[in-house]
Amino acid sequence: MQPVFADFSTTPAQLSNAVVTHHRCGIAPSHLALGSGGHIKVDFTAEGRKEDEEAVVTVTVLGPSAPMDVLLNGKALAERLAIPADEGHGDPRDIVLSAPGDLLVAGTNLLEIRSPEGSDTLLLLRAVTVAPAHGQEEARHAVAARTAHRSVVAFGAEVRAPGTTVWQPAPRLLLHVDLGESALPSHLSWRTADGAEAAIGLRADMTGFLGHRRAADGTVTEYRGSLTDRWAYPEGTAGARLHRFSTESGQDSTWSPAGELRLLLDDGGAPLERVSWTDRRGTTVSIALSGASSAGTPAAPQPGGELRDITRTVEDVEASDEFAEWGEVAENLLGKSHNKWLAHEDTAELTFTFARPAAVAVYRLTSANDCPDRDPRDWELQGSHDGSHWTTLDTRTGESFRSRHETKEYPVASPMSFARYRLSIDGNNGSDMTQLSRTQFLAADAPASGPTHGAADFTGYRTVLGGDPVGYRGTTVPGPWSDAPGQQPSQGAGEALQQLLAGDLGETARGLDEAARLIGKLASYLKNS
Template identity: 45%
Template structure:
């Protein structure tokens, strides 16, 4: 019915287009738009199947006028359909940073079955440039269909690489310095490009950036591990569809998650989430984003863990005669280990070599001044040569039998023996604990967070790693978008038929 989704997107070269052949005169691609000089024009030739079903069409032209020195600039626009003037001497606001959407009604009698032409001209009286970003055209009953198709097409190329630069904050005169490239891919099967992105590395460095609508550039901030702040900017170097080869673009892990959304008192299966952010630094532990449709999300990565079996524990000292020996640390009951020392050492032997990701200490029943405060966890293959794994200082326990979990800050390696070397307690001449547990990483990283659709409240969001044997669901990057666009088109066609049927009934 009528005509297909019709658009031309001039934010890339060559222009993205659907149901349109494009011709230029006095125009050139300028990075994120088409720049028309005085008298320049763009002509779209598009096909219409049946004009009887199109009493009117909706034309949207996104444009901006370049500045003229300190003034907003001047470049009136003319719009013609089939050579007949639809708009004449329209002055698009100029001088700002954001383009404007200009919407017009195209009378149905100007359209004809077969090939139609739409021409956009910059007036010969123009004193500055007319910047043209995109054009969409829809039957009046299906307004927005072409824009949805355009954004879905643009979102197919969802793996981005940027050349980046840094300069110290509040130092406008300082030169920009080259920084490592930024590679990222975020996709939860919603066919929308990111507008903003933020991330934090496992080492504490963090960044936040905002993108141009066409993804050509970004600008943002970066803070290093030592707290130094920098301006951060990037220029698009490569953009491609997602495929199995995406994993080979970076040494970082491409995360794939089976996800659930929490609402209505329960958890419900959601789309797979693919996540890759690599800025040349430490692996990310937190990612936030907002897409161009206004949806936003936050995910915090963590390692699901399982408790490790400990077969033996030895202590540098213990009150065995009082029933407070080191063996109590392995029992799941309210007992404790007590040493008559202000410092102490505990050596644990595991049932098998294990990469411990975290360990838990449980405070004992009394005397808070006996609680450990400073310690180092070591690992060993043979029980003789020890490697420091995690050091803590100034730690406190808020109550008795309080359980506190400590995650290793470095990537875990497998050891058979672990030593907890307590170098200071809370002030007593004795040291005690109720229990020590070790947990290992299992099955890669999971995430927890929230998701918020545009104009809705936040909901719970969580995910577990996709099993390694699972195939990449989008080996052909265009299939999902084409199916989505087809489904959307069918739904819109159904609405159009319903509206037409209602009009027929009224007449």
């Protein structure tokens, strides 16, 4: 018989050879929660099985959890089965039950898992599998492969100062590491361009992590996270800092192709500078990205590089004040018209957020249409990754514009890559208002000849389990790799689907007959809802 999988560790659930309905059931990102009297029903087929072939039912639960009843085609496999306490850790546990061959029928079968009436705790279901007794190992490998396929993972993160009891929210952690081997990471450490560092251990089922981190200012905290979203690549990567590298491995001067590496690790801070990880197969990798620039290490433009206007990549601009009544707002600074921004103050701040981190090499300011005493005179241009810690990149005092709508250009001596830039105006030419007509930001492109032959965008090493370390290097695969948004579930069925568990049925139907059967069952559920 074909193994049955109903994996509730992601939304939508991953289903194979199964249609699932539910009652009194809450759908969480990593499990189903059954209240008192709640149940799920797993509808599956057992075609091609041998006569009286025994099957194994595995129910994966999170603890502490309520007792449960398990029925196959109306016959009890377990009644009020108590879930042993696990000291509150909440790690997934497998409850394995034998299903005698005479309980299975050729064709449609129904597995029910119930939370008994009167239960005062929730039954937390992580996954359900039904497989032939002789095929359990194959089923486990299939589940592992399915899990590895959903390799883009988002965690809600928290930090806690050592010696304290209260966890504080932290930016989410978005993760995707793929060497082309369908092996998820088990341990991960990284450093970002501002000097911040972190190291984490990940749960085997990727539902959470625990570790520590050191912020750019040196503050050390505990660090933990729990699964919030999970996707199959490229879903979940839209707008993210995804790297794709063509890699080589070797020793000394002998190098050979080693496939593609996809790397996405975004903790809400600065871009990656280096990262190390060990995956579930025991492969260890450590790389340093040559394009990253740490705090205090300028990402200076290369000689011969051209300047490129990146103002269009600014996705948001905020001002400490603006004259909204007359439409003289900060957004006007990004346009080419002679509209302007006006603030009712002699000092002001403008914060520009880019779609992705950029190293500004030159910025331009254009004076407005009137009142020269409103022109900025003294200011600082600052950069930040998180909007809290700022680095001063350029300071100007005693500046003046000779005419209206004049554009002046200011080079940045030591460009560094930041996601946010702030123009902090400390004074103007005497007015109680401050104004500008336009701001522009330019970055330095590499020389047209490109990097020298053999240069790599990362360098490091790689070690397989039981082997010796070998060199590992990669060059960037050019292209817009984050332009494939995740598919959104259709809303056309509306309330009719409220009792039918939303699931990814992409691997459910193995043939036309099976597809027709499933479509018929789904239609029946919709009709009777």
